[in-house]
Amino acid sequence: MSRCPACNARLGEAALCRRCGCDLSLSRKARLQARLALSHALKALDHHQTEEAERWLQQALMWNSSDWTIKVAGFIKTQLSLS
Numbered sequence: 001m002s003r004c005p006a007c008n009a010r011l012g013e014a015a016l017c018r019r020c021g022c023d024l025s026l027s028r029k030a031r032l033q034a035r036l037a038l039s040h041a042l043k044a045l046d047h048h049q050t051e052e053a054e055r056w057l058q059q060a061l062m063w064n065s066s067d068w069t070i071k072v073a074g075f076i077k078t079q080l081s082l083s
């Protein structure tokens, strides 16, 4: 995350935005959970566990709906439809 979603200030690694004080810790945890879920989905895809992969994709999108998450989830869904 390079910009504060509330005030658009540039962000470092701190949990609070220096400009507006917005607490970013929850959104960072959600983004991490989404990445972990996508990782699980990829592993399930690799093991041809289609239903498991779909379940992890839904989890990922529940945790985070950023463009990045949607693009990676879309890629995995495409791979699932081809398998």
Ligand SMILES: [Zn+2]
Pocket: 004, 005, 006, 007, 008, 009, 017, 018, 019, 020, 021, 022
């Ligand atoms: Zn801010």
